[in-house]
Amino acid sequence: MPNSHAGVGGVDAQRRTLIGIEATELQHLHEANMISNTTRRRIQRELDLEDASLRARD
Known part of the structure; x- marks a missing residue:
């Protein structure tokens, strides 16, 4: 089964x-x-919080 998170990093x-x-x-x-x-x-x-959330997923 392919990784469902593939490409998420690019997004x-x-x-x-x-x-x-x-x-x-x-x-x-x-x-x-x-x-x-x-x-x-x-x-x-709000932008800073969203950015921090995205960076935490890296």
Whole structure:
């Protein structure tokens, strides 16, 4: 039976790349005064937690 987790590492790496892109865009939105610092920090924390979760699976 094939490993059901095959390819998961690649998907995790892609998701971590997307998290980085999201974090960059989040910073741009904050710098453009489109979101508050509180909103930026809340969303960044969610991205950080998701990234940490993905890294823990490595």
